Amino acid sequence: MLTGLLDADEGVRSRALGGLHHVVHHQNTLYTATPPAALYVAGILGEARALWSLEKNPHSFPGPMRAELLGWLGSVANEADDEAATTSRRFGFPPEDYPPFVEVCRIRPQLFRATSVFMDDPDIHVREAAVSACIPAAGRPSPPPPPSRLGPSLAGRFGRKCTLVVPRAVHRGPDGLG
DSSP states (O other): OGGGGGOSSHHHHHHHHHHIIIIISOTTOOOTTHHHHHHHHHHHTTSGGGGSOOOOOTTSOSSSHHHHHHHHHHHHHHTTSHHHHHHHHHTTOOGGGOHHHHHHHHHHHHHHHHHHGGGGOSSHHHHHHHHHHHHHHTOTTSOOOOHHHHHHHHHHHHOHHHHHHHHHHHTOOTTSOO
């Protein structure tokens, strides 16, 4: 399935992306296949073929496949953040006992490095997807992205208010306070 992401046929690429969304990471669930798939996706972000198109639906990210892949990586990282851990514990499931959660936490710094490269991409859709992916990928234990890199991208898309709010959220501590 993963190699289909780099196939020359748009339909094959689109089905492979669908597999990522519906088999490897579906409805906020991390599976044992999710972390290695995330590392593969992070590894192909820089490929020229990641700029190829996909079949679009109403839930698709605009822009090339790279924007979709960045969105998927952000979704994976988001399921291993402090908020997800708190929710899991509240329902009696310690996340540290769930290997896919632990593994995604371990690779989050790699996901941040792979996604942050595209925060200055010339394609606005890729840039927006990169910023969206970097926020959850920057969660602890990896260092947060410098606000100076996030601010201009967010300001251009969401306005000044968001630029002032999001970097503070990225810097919050484990107690939720900035």
